[in-house]
Every structure is written in structure tokens, then in C-alpha cells.
Amino acid sequence: MQTAPIEPIDRQQSAPAAAPLENLGTIQRRKTRPVKVGNVTIGGGYPVVVQSMINEDTLDIDGAVAGIRRLHEIGCEIMRVTVPSMAHARALAEIRTKLQRTYVNVPLVADVHHNGMKIALEVAKHVDKVRINPGLYVFEKPKDDRTEYTQAEFDEIGDKIRETLKPLVLSLKEQGKAMRIGVNHGSLAERMLFTYGDTPQGMVESALEFIRICEELDFRNLVISLKASRVPVMIAAYQLMARRMDQLGMDYPLHLGVTEAGDGEYGRIKSTAGIATLLAQGIGDTIRVSLTEAPEKEIPVCYGILQALGLRKTMVEYVACPSCGRTLFNLEEVLHKVRSATAHLTGLDIAVMGCIVNGPGEMADADYGYVGKTPGVISLYRGKEEIKRVPEEDGVAELIALIKDDDRWVEP
Template sequence: MTGTLATASQTGNDTARNQRYDTVIHRRRTRTVMVGDVPIGSEHPVAVQSMINEDTLDIEGAVAGIRRLADAGCEIVRVTTPSMAHAKAMGDIRAALRAQGCGVPLVADVHHNGIRIALEVAKHVDKVRINPGLFVFDKPDPGRQDFSREEFEAIGRRIKDDFAPLVEVLKTQNKALRIGVNHGSLAERMLFTYGDTPEGMVESAMEFVRLCDELDFHNIVISMKASRAPVMLAAYRLMADTLDREGFHYPLHLGVTEAGDGDYGRIKSTAGIATLLAEGLGDTIRVSLTEAPEKEIPVCFSILQALGLRKTMVEYVACPSCGRTLFNLEEVLNQVRDATSHLTGLDIAVMGCIVNGPGEMADADYGYVGKTPGIISLYRGREEIRKVPETEGVEALIQLIKDDGRWVDPA
């Protein structure tokens, strides 16, 4: 018996170790949740989403903002609905989009005491997002010292009473729900009970998850957003462990909220989102930048492509340049990118010399490598195809791709 247990334990350890050193990301297994016609879950590509910043009451402006996101490649678009008027406007927005041939799924963001708003907007969207910390919202009491068990449970009953009608509507219409926890807006009773912690965030979500389970509703996606990446990482890891331990295999929506703008906003978002994706966590992502929403989409696709989770653009492999480089590598890389960036599914390498070039670019489909001063070698995979003058290098690379039938003309 002991030997059998030891062998089983060793097998489990070996499996975990092999996965840790594997070059393939092993995604956490989840159920599939449909948002319109976009599936979210571990059996499907990680979906990309964003949120417009136009006022929802501005029908024309909101439609234009959603179209810009959809045209940029956004697969799910969220819209804020802070009032009943905003909720009703979603009907006009959806109708206008569909009349224009835009079928991108829509998500309504509902916050403070928003059950009436949620019930109205559910008619017009594919998913409703609620914030557990604000769904039943009471103004914090500055004189409060703690919450008794009775007070805690009484608020829980209020939540269930308010939440159940929304669940029934979503279930009847076969629509989805995002339980979206924000670190900065935990309910007062959660803060007193669990502190301003990842545990408090997880318990906020789990209260709603368990209510959905009681009502036999399972079209759920969950997010655990924070403005600090370490908090976000801890919350998502704990959330995934808690869900799986209790048998709730729901997809996760990843994001670092309020990441800012520019390089730092992109780096901060990538630090949180990519870390979790590499661990196999996450089924849909949103990069939150203080910029035009459509600028978030290339960052999402770049994260997914860098991890090998989606192939939506050309992957460029380029050495950092050194004293052996035989041409202006940065300039040539830009020329190659300008000529080929409209293609998809290719890996193209631009390497400064043959010392490391052919080896370092071995996984690329095509290579542009400095051979000798003024001469370029073109590769297909590991095979050197031809040598051409540097002045003809980019044209020759394009011709090689055309010869292989992998070229399409830019739009």
C-alpha cells in the first residue's frame, strides 16, 4: 500500500514538474460561456474585449465608439449604464449596430443598487456585469467598529432577494453574467470581515457564485481586478483555487484596472495579465489604458501572441544588434515590418550576421540574415535559399513569400 501511494505521489510530482518545464501553456479547464456568438472558456481562444468611453445616452457617439473597437479587432464591447435612461438607450445602440452589420457582443456595466437598471438592460445586451461591492450599496458608517454575524447575514439575504430576479432573466434569455470584483470597491462588510485583501475579493465573488449555483445558473465569468499587479495576481490565483475546490469551473476575465497610459500602462497590464496567462489562468482579457479604447486592442493581441495563445499578426524575431551586425538592423526591421505587417500566421526573422542568426531564428518561417558586407542571405526555415544584394533584400524576401503561396496583397 505504501509503495503504491508513493508511486502515485511521485507520478503526480513528475506530471507537475513536466508541466512546469513544458513549452506549452496548460490552461485551467473551464466550462464554456457564450457572450453573443463569442465563446469564453478553456476550449476556445482567449477573447479580447474593451469598453467605450462615450456617454451611452449619445447614441450616435456610442455606436461610432463600438464600431471603432470592433474594426480594431475587439471581440466583446462593454458599455456603462449608470441610469435607467442609459439602460434603455442600449436598445437603440444595439439596433443601430445591427442595422450597420456590426454584430459584436455587448456587455452592460451596472453598479450602485442597480437591479432595476440590470433588469432593463438585460433585454438589450449579451452579458451584464455587476460589481459585488456595489450591487446592494449602503453608505459606509464612519462610526462602525465591526459587523455582527446577524448583520452580515441580513445583508446577504438582501443581496439574494435583489439578485435572484436578474439571474432568472439571464437564465431565461440564455445570457451571461460577469461577477466583476474591484479591489478598490469592496463592500464595507467584506472589509470589516476579511480586510482589504485578496481573500476579501474572493469572498465577495463567491457569495454571488454560490447564489447563482442555488438558482441553477452557470453562464458566469469572473474578474478580480486591482490597480496593483501583485494584488491582482494573488486574487486571481486564490479565486481559481477556490472555484476549482468547490467545483465551479467558471472562466476568468483578466485585467489590471487603472493601469494608466503609455509604456508604463502597457507594461503594468502585461505584468499582470501575461503572468496569469502563462500559468494557464484566464479566458478573456482587457487592457485598461487611459487612452482611446481602440489602442488597447493591439496590446491584448501582442500579449496573446507573445505567449503563443493566439496568432493574429506576423511574429518578428530580431537580434539586438552588436559589433558583428552587417547592416542597419533597426532600419531594415522597419522596412520588413512595413512590407509584411498585414500578413498573419508568419514568423519572420531579421538577424544581423550568420554567427548566431541561423540558429537563433530556427523556428522562423523566413529569415533575412547578414551574410557578408552588402550581401543578404534569405532563409526558408533552416534552409538558405539565396543570396542577394542588401539593396534588394526586402523585395527578394517578399518574392520568396509569394513563391511559397503565402503572400496576400494588403487591403
């Protein structure tokens, strides 16, 4: 269940003021409007929302429902599905009905590409948000011999976009639903490429064109994304978008992601480099880590990023020294034992320190500490206070007993 909003702090990204002393060490998030997606709110100071996307074919009703449920049960709060055809769009009605009947009403987002007005209008009846890609929503036939776009040509396509987008905007507005304007660096429209180049500016202007159409129709339930597979491009695009929105008096929440990040360790590092950099600057209201793996593998990375930045606390925070010649026990082995015994808990900070030299100081903010005092002896701490010394072989059991004494233990 989503918690209450954290009071947002207004900050101009283009010229950030020095943070008050009492706010040092905490991230001051950019102020954005709240956008409801089903029973989840993006922006408005609410906690950063975790998203993913099922890889089952939407026509497979049972498979799609199972995929959505698996992701939701491990913490994914908003689910995206692809709808490449009208049949897929209609299938969302059955998927939603089955979720309501057999599980819960999970917030759903439909991905619409390639001349998708009819598909988008149909699927808007069955989901909570529709995601469109400005570079693909209206097809622009490339010309091999083109050297420029005239203003008349540019405006003509703009008018066609407005005509095509208007019915969807009005439908979503009437239903109280949301839209994500999702720009991708790799699929910018040809006229944007000719006008602005293959640049973050082209991405931002592409998003702004669609935002302005929505605003003309008094529709502001918008979330914006500007994804790229290259981290520096992705960061620059979001930073520029935040500055431009501040200049224009816009406050739309931003969905962060590094698209096509790959798999394995590098895919996780690449996603973290982009997403965490922006979140640390206060930019971003919802995230997706896009891995070439089962979508269930994305959720732990999302929560790891948010936990590391202090934006959400969904697991135990472990503080552990890297080990050195002073370490009085096998630190890696003991940390593994402590983690195995306590990883199911939430909201705790537990420190595992190899010796008394740095232990009490470095773990001062931890709820509990496990410190090598002398060979074969462990000191257990509650905060900064040493509670007891126990034989090393009893250390983990005694730590659990201490947590139980404080009524902070739950069974796995």
C-alpha cells in the same frame, strides 16, 4: 470570427503537476466551462477573448454605435458600455438595433453599479451579458463608529443581496444570457473589509457570495473578474480564486485585467505584468487592457500579450537579434523596412539577423530568415534552408518575392 476550441487540459492550480515533455514550451490552460456572450464563447478551451469598453455616452446613439464599430473592426470581440441610468439602459435597445441594421450584431456587455437592480433588469433585455460589481450592487451605508460586523448583520445584508440579485439572475437564465461578477479591489463592500480586510481573500469571498446565489438558482453562465490597480494584489486574487474554485468544484472562466493601469509605456507594462503572468500559469479566458487613452489603443496591447505567449497568432512574429559588433547592416533600419513591408500578413514568423554566427540557429523556428552573410550581401532562408544570396539593397524585395513564390503573400 472565433475559431474552434482548443482541447482544454485539466490542471489543479494549487498543486500543478509537471508538464509532459511534449507540452513543454506551451501554456496548459486551466479547464473552464464555456460561457456564450452573443456569438463569442469565453472559456471552454476557446481562444482567449479580447474585450474593451467604449467611452462614448450611451445616450449618444450614433456616437456609441460608431465607437463600438471602430473597436470591433480592429479586433475587439466583446464590447462593454456603461449604463448609469434607466435612460441609458433603454438606449441600448436602439444601439443594438442600429448595429444589426448598419453593421453586425456585436456582443455587448452592460456595466451596472450602485443599487442597479431596475437598471440591470431593463438592460438585460438588450445586451448579451450584464456586469455587476458585488461591492456596489447593494448599497451598505457605512457607520463611522463601527468596529465589527456581527454574524446577524452580515447575514442580513446577504439576504438583501439574494433578494435583489434573484430577479436579474432569473431574467438572464430565461434569456440564455451571461453575467460577469466583477469584483474591484478598490470598491469592496464594508462588511467584506471588516471581515477579511483589504485583501485578495476579501475579493475572492465577495465573488463567491454572488456565485453561490447564482448556483442556488441553477444559473452558471458566469464569468468572474477580480481586478486591482496594484499588480501583486491582482495576481494574488486571481491565483486564490482559481485555487478556491478548484477546491469547490467550480469551473467558471476568468476575465483578467489591471484596473486603472494609467497610460503610455508604463500603463502597458503594468497591464502586461499582471495579465501575462496569469496567462502563463494557465489562468484567464478573456482580457482587457485598461488604459487612460482612446480604447482603440488597448486592442494592440491585448493581441501583443496573446501573441507573445503563443495563445493567439494574429500578426507576424518577428525574431530579431539586438545587434552587436558583428552586425553587417543597420539592423534597426532593416527590421523597420521588413516590418513595414510584411506587417499586414498573419501567421508567419520572420527573422532578421545581423550576422551568420547566430542567425541560422537562433531563427531555426522561423518561416523566413533575412541574414547578413557578408558585407553588402543578404542570405534569405526558408526555415533552416538557405535559398539565395542577394545584394543588400534588394533584400526586402527578394524576401517578398520568396513569400509570394510560396503562395503565402496577400496584398496589403
